[in-house]
Amino acid sequence: MNDKKVKSLIERALSASANAVCDYSKFKVGAALLTKGGKIFTGCNIENKSLTMVICAERVALYKAVSEGHRNFIAIAVVAAGKNRFCPPCGPCRQLLYEFAPDLNVIMANNKKDYIIKRIDDLLPLAFKI
Numbered sequence: 001m002n003d004k005k006v007k008s009l010i011e012r013a014l015s016a017s018a019n020a021v022c023d024y025s026k027f028k029v030g031a032a033l034l035t036k037g038g039k040i041f042t043g044c045n046i047e048n049k050s051l052t053m054v055i056c057a058e059r060v061a062l063y064k065a066v067s068e069g070h071r072n073f074i075a076i077a078v079v080a081a082g083k084n085r086f087c088p089p090c091g092p093c094r095q096l097l098y099e100f101a102p103d104l105n106v107i108m109a110n111n112k113k114d115y116i117i118k119r120i121d122d123l124l125p126l127a128f129k130i
């Protein structure tokens with residue numbers, strides 16, 4: 001992926017972060033997942049009063065895509081709105097992303113659209129497999 005494509009995926013993730021429901025953490029996260037066919041599914045984190053039911057932006061994007069029949073992915077951009085640091089996916093999201101796309105490119109961005117890219121299998125060494 002060239003820099004322009006990466007930045008446009010980050011832009012989609014940033015837009016999605018505006019919809020975050022994060023009254024508790026005040027930490028707005030957005031994700032944008034690119035399929036091999038060129039479709040983009042976005043997600044934001046959604047929190048609720050039970051606290052245990054929090055869902056991360058990455059999982060929302062992944063579940064939207066999978067529930068619409070998409071299972072082949074190239075990249076995901078993840079960004080925390082207003083934060084000047086990169087936003088790496090949490091452990092459980094790494095496992096989920098890995099299971100669908102072991103060669104996924106994970107774009108971790110900050111609010112200035114600076115980014116680093118790592119493959120999911122580098123972010124999750126010795127991933128659990130059956």
Ligand code: THU
Nearest residue numbers: 025027029045056057088089090
């Ligand atoms: N969060 C994400 O959406 N993605 C991540 O990769 C890390 C954490 C959310 C969960 C929770 O709503 C908030 O950020 C603070 O942990």
